[in-house]
Amino acid sequence: MRYAIGIKMNKEDFYFDLPEELIAQDPLEDRSSSRLLVLDKESGQTSHKIFKDIVQYLKxxxxxxxxxxxxxxxxxxxxxxxxxxKVELLLLKRREGDVWEALVKPGKKAKPGTKISFGDGILTCEILEIVDEGNRMVQFNYEGIFEEILDRLGQMPLPPYITHQLQDKNRYQTVYAKHEGSAAAPTAGLHFTKELIDELTQKGVIIANVTLHVGLGTFRPVKVENILEHHMHSEFYQIEAEEAEKINGTKEKGGRVICVGTTSCRTVESAADENGLVKAGSGNTAIFIYPGYKFKVLDALITNFHLPESTLIMLVSALAGREPVLKAYEEAVKERYRFFSFGDAMFIQ
Structure with missing residues (x-):
């Protein structure tokens, strides 16, 4: 889906200088004690809080x-x-049964017919076909339950800027993670604790669940100069009828829809019709949101600090304006905020 606005937008328009030491390598002991930069999208004003202060901003x-x-x-x-x-596989999307689309490294030698063994043969796979670049269709063979074998042999697919494996796999899951299928975490949600969600519920905030399985697009940088030529990979999403009703009912009554993370944002925007009504159902979305996009559902966004020139900083800029966002990011760098997956958070209201 494209939202062309008749002008060229360059990748470098979304660049900012980020010192490497600000890239968070580990999650904090207490999820909700990370910092929170609040950005008012109308005035461009910022304030500095702790994540658990989010309760004050939600009504x-x-x-x-x-x-x-x-x-x-x-x-x-x-x-x-x-x-x-040695061969490394990153599972991206289950196609059917035991056939998966996977990113294979090194890709050049992974020709159709190649067989790979994991865990001394507990799990094996054969490469069926080349999809593109490093992507392959692979067929797995094993005895027992695939998910249990994967849990034994697999590692969490941490982003490339995190330099070591986690001691506790659960720290790369949200506390409300339920439906298996992502190759990366929806990281804005990592700041929430069960207690914080209970506190919001007691305050009268409605919690709506959606599912979007995060795929390869998270790892792929924008390579084209003109971002309008960038191709997003599709990701599977699902919204149950009850959850769509919560979102639509909120809009009807004049409440705000606040998305936790860019994945939740892209899900509701993909599932909405031109009148902003969210439709229940499932499908694949390749929605690319950048400045000029008119949001149909979302009113405010809780998000992390994203990579320079990434599709995610472009989405955030579509909501709050490129210049105010880059100014807020400069401030975050100056104030030594922690960046990316295990970093601090931002609330754009």
Whole structure:
């Protein structure tokens, strides 16, 4: 889906200078004690808080939309049968049965017919076909339950800027993760604790669950100069009727729809008709939101601090304006906020 606005937008328009030491390598002990930069999208004014202060900003009758996808330990390290060469697979999307689309490294040697063994043969796979670049269709063979084998052999598919594996796999899951299928966490949700969600519910905030399985697009940088030529990968989403009713009912009564993370935002915007009515159902979305996009459902956004020149900073800029967002990011750098997946949060209202 494209939302062309008749002008060229360059990738470097969304660049900011980020010192490497501000990239958070580990999650905080207490999820809700991260910092929170609040940005008013009308005035551009900012204020500095702690994440648990989010309770002060949400009112009774607001609807908080959370993405309840669960990250699978989708990173498998195996050996090529015959040569013993190391091969890494990142599972992206289950196609049918035991056939998956996966990112294979090194891709050049992963030709159709290649067989790979994991965990001394507990799990094996054969490459069926080349999809594009490093992507392959693979067929798994095993005895038992695939999810249990994956839990034993797989690692959490942490982003490339995180340099070590987690001691506790659950720290790369939200506390409300439910439906397995993501290759990356919806990281804005990592700041919530069960207690914080209970506090919001008691205050009269409505919690609506949606599911979007985060895929390859999260790892792929924008390579084209003119961002309007960027191609987003599609991701599966699902919204139950009851949850769509919560969102639509909130809009009807004049409450705000506040999305936790860009994944929740893209889900509701993909599922909405031209009148902003969210339709229940499932499908695949390749929605790309950048400045000029008119939001149909979302009123406010809780999000993390994103990579320079990424589709995510473009989405945030569509909501609050490119210049105010870049100014807020500069302030976050100056104030030594922690960036990316395990970093601090931002509330755009």
């Amino acid at each position: 009774s009758g607001d609807c908080l939309v959370i993405n309840n996808t669960k990250v699978i330990p989708a990173r498998l390290i195996g050996e090529k049968e015959g040569t013993g060469a």
